[in-house]
Amino acid sequence: MPLPRDYSGQTCALARSMEIIGERWTLLIVRDAFCGVRRFGEFAAHLRLPRAVLTDRLTTLTEAGVLERKPDTGRRDVYVLTPKGIALWPAVRALTAWGDAFYGVGSGPRRVFRHATDDAPLADDGRCTGCGAPVVVGDILVTPGPGLAAAAEDDDPVTRALARPHRLLQPLLDPSRTPRSERGSHP
Amino acid sequence: MPLPRDYSGQTCALARSMEIIGERWTLLIVRDAFCGVRRFGEFAAHLRLPRAVLTDRLTTLTEAGVLERKPDTGRRDVYVLTPKGIALWPAVRALTAWGDAFYGVGSGPRRVFRHATDDAPLADDGRCTGCGAPVVVGDILVTPGPGLAAAAEDDDPVTRALARPHRLLQPLLDPSRTPRSERGSHP
DNA sequence: CCCAGAGAGTTCGGTGATTGAACTGTCGGC
């Protein structure tokens, strides 16, 4: 009842989860947050969703305690995952693995998750296939897999940065280090 | 583009998954299917969603290969999970665990998943805390947890059956065994 | 044969969410 779209009367914990992250775009926003996307404009550029919807989702996620809005080094705020948001990683990983398994190209997954300390890929259950240990989110490296299409003329810098190896939870772009005068100077 | 609600242009496998199971109600339908809910009326009674939406979701899931519609012993058809649908279990489990962790009552989870062969509860990663082995879906027993509210005057038999211990993927109700003349005879 | 009722949808008007495009406001740098 209190939530925007409720599944009232469900005794099931899944229904509670879906009230928070079951709306359109929400889980993609969370996924981008795992990959280090942090600013309004970065989310908007990568997801190409209506800005009003993005405003709504970021507000909802912040109020739910999944994201936290905090001041950046620059003038704008950033949205970063809280521990509660980071706890969504197993769900995001499982759904990503399912999509790769059933909707990937024949050549393999689009992205491979690796254990940053030994570079071995992760198993489906989130353990490292090298050392066998469960891997914490901050130690996961995302690398392009064989199924990842070559970068199109998809101009936005976020999509391009996501196609390069990067560590989860680390800022993907750092706008404070590339001020306006240096950005966009390459035609 | 071809799918009902597309996240076009996403290179991310999660977006593919969300096109299939990201719509409202869809994942709850899949969850019920794991618990052995199989018939139109059972889904409708438990989820209390508009019947037109249920029709649409069952059709979509069937076309996507997540469910299969097959004749029952009786006159009506049943919808059962395919291997592709069963592959969604890690995602359903992860989201259920998240909901229990952050939206449960203080006393604990609503439901406990156990390994049917040794009755030990499952860890968050899906392994059995008793024998340590990964547990296949058909060997999971769902038992009421401390956080499960007592059955309300929630009349529908599906909700009541879900509150009792049951094994995943086994039919929850068997309407062919309780013909009309014996059903509903208790005021 | 006729009827009643269950089950599985379909139809339909009202309501709310989503979309894309245009607009506003604000700050920093030139």
Place this chain on the structure above:
DNA sequence: GCCGACAGTTCAATCACCGAACTCTCTGGG
């Protein structure tokens, strides 16, 4: 002061969802 980047807000059109009522088919009983 002016300009452009950024982060939203506003708005009309479209789409999805809701709940209730309706249809259609099959089954069992009399």
